[in-house]
Amino acid sequence: MAKLAIDGGSSIRPKSRKWASWPVSDAADAKLLAEITRSNTWSYDGPHEWDFAEKFTKYLGAKHGLCCANGTVAIQLALEALDIGAYDEVIVPGLTWQATAAACIDVNAVPVLVDVEADTWCLDLEKAEAAITKKTKAIVVVHLYGCMPNMIAAKRLCKKRGLFLIEDCAHQHGTFWKGKGVGTFGDIGCFSFQESKILSSGEGGFNTCTSKTLFERLYSLRNCGRGWQEDATHAVQSGNYRLTEWQAGMLLGGLRRLDKQVRHRDKNVIYLNQKLAEIPGILPMRRRKEITQQSYFNLAFRLDRRELKGVRNDAFCRALNAELHPDPWGWEPPYQPLNKCALYKPHTKRRHKLNAEYWKAINPRRFRLPAATDAYERGGVVIHHYPLLGTKRDMDDIAAAVAKVAENFEQLKGH
Numbered sequence: 492m493a494k495l496a497i498d499g500g501s502s503i504r505p506k507s508r509k510w511a512s513w514p515v516s517d518a519a520d521a522k523l524l525a526e527i528t529r530s531n532t533w534s535y536d537g538p539h540e541w542d543f544a545e546k547f548t549k550y551l552g553a554k555h556g557l558c559c560a561n562g563t564v565a566i567q568l569a570l571e572a573l574d575i576g577a578y579d580e581v582i583v584p585g586l587t588w589q590a591t592a593a594a595c596i597d598v599n600a601v602p603v604l605v606d607v608e609a610d611t612w613c614l615d616l617e618k619a620e621a622a623i624t625k626k627t628k629a630i631v632v633v634h635l636y637g638c639m640p641n642m643i644a645a646k647r648l649c650k651k652r653g654l655f656l657i658e659d660c661a662h663q664h665g666t667f668w669k670g671k672g673v674g675t676f677g678d679i680g681c682f683s684f685q686e687s688k689i690l691s692s693g694e695g696g697f698n699t700c701t702s703k704t705l706f707e708r709l710y711s712l713r714n715c716g717r718g719w720q721e722d723a724t725h726a727v728q729s730g731n732y733r734l735t736e737w738q739a740g741m742l743l744g745g746l747r748r749l750d751k752q753v754r755h756r757d758k759n760v761i762y763l764n765q766k767l768a769e770i771p772g773i774l775p776m777r778r779r780k781e782i783t784q785q786s787y788f789n790l791a792f793r794l795d796r797r798e799l800k801g802v803r804n805d806a807f808c809r810a811l812n813a814e815l816h817p818d819p820w821g822w823e824p825p826y827q828p829l830n831k832c833a834l835y836k837p838h839t840k841r842r843h844k845l846n847a848e849y850w851k852a853i854n855p856r857r858f859r860l861p862a863a864t865d866a867y868e869r870g871g872v873v874i875h876h877y878p879l880l881g882t883k884r885d886m887d888d889i890a891a892a893v894a895k896v897a898e899n900f901e902q903l904k905g906h
């Protein structure tokens with residue numbers, strides 16, 4: 492029996508061994524940003540923005556694409572472009588970053604929280620179908636951490652029930668399903684370029700879409716209602732959700748590196764997951780066989796509590812942090828389920844109090860999310876993607892630490 496580092500034993504990995512870091516930039520980025528600074532075009536339909544939009548759209552294999560202010564706004568604009576508004580119901584997975592549901596509230600729709608699959612943490616489509624009512628207008632699927640829902644089944648369901656399909660791709664720039672990029676399955680795809688994301692400009696967002704009509708609507712919505720190419724007949728009520736040329740400059744650099752980085756992480760995770768699968772009590776997440784390239788916002792796995800009786804994921808994470816000295820972000824449980832999420836509080840803004848019925852409908856506590864709750868409270872263990880840009884030895888360290896903590900989980904009682 493080895494003494495766990497959390498109890499004063501020696502750690503699997505020395506503190507002096509550095510992890511890969513994130514975000515990444517290079518001299519070409521700095522040069523381009525300096526050029527943009529010297530130019531007279533800092534925003535508003537700048538050349539770098541549209542150069543990036545064209546290249547990223549092509550990379551994904553999407554029909555149309557355009558930038559916006561951030562990933563939250565991308566979802567809000569998607570809903571507005573599809574004319575989803577007051578009292579409409581939108582199905583949202585119960586395990587995701589709060590923005591997926593908050594964007595629905597911001598257009599006065601009702602986010603209907605539906606549970607996730609236990610082994611992917613992505614929307615459970617059978618439960619989603621059961622939650623459809625006459626008021627349902629759309630389903631938002633989230634490609635969460637490093638898993639995808641069954642996109643063929645999601646498309647089929649939406650077609651059968653006459654619903655829009657929106658993809659929240661904030662976590663997965665560069666995931667391909669049979670060679671088709673995420674963001675190209677639904678009516679509209681939504682991406683985030685926030686600092687921690689795998690394609691980043693500090694802040695930023697992107698929408699993909701399937702038709703020129705939707706593209707023009709999205710364009711107007713992000714640009715104070717102005718019509719595409721100044722077509723006044725397309726004017727709609729909206730605000731300013733544009734991004735700047737500096738952000739576009741960073742995105743052009745990031746896009747040059749993106750596919751290589753995604754492949755590197757994917758190779759590391761395939762190798763690591765084989766090792767994790769051999770450890771009693773550890774369950775790697777399920778990878779659907781149609782996925783030809785998987786991008787990872789987080790690495791995740793689950794604890795099998797039939798093996799690790801009484802173990803809690805928060806204690807397991809603390810023990811892993813002591814073994815591995817992650818820097819800057821450590822191992823932690825996944826997102827809080829949205830029915831108990833500290834950052835999802837629809838009842839705290841008066842502008843959401845449309846009427847008593849709506850107020851009741853947006854109460855997150857009315858939804859039951861057992862799989863999402865189990866992931867957060869007991870079974871789930873995740874870490875941000877930065878270690879995945881590292882070496883095979885880094886993956887060996889992770890596997891060795893997970894094995895050590897799992898083999899000695901009895902020592903975690905009391906932590």
Ligand SMILES: Cc1ncc(COP(=O)(O)O)c(C=O)c1O
Pocket residue numbers: 561562563564587588590591633659661662682683684685694695696
């Ligand atoms: C799943 C998901 N959707 C949407 C967003 C919102 O993106 P942003 O932070 O760019 O607004 C995030 C950001 O973390 C996210 O993780």
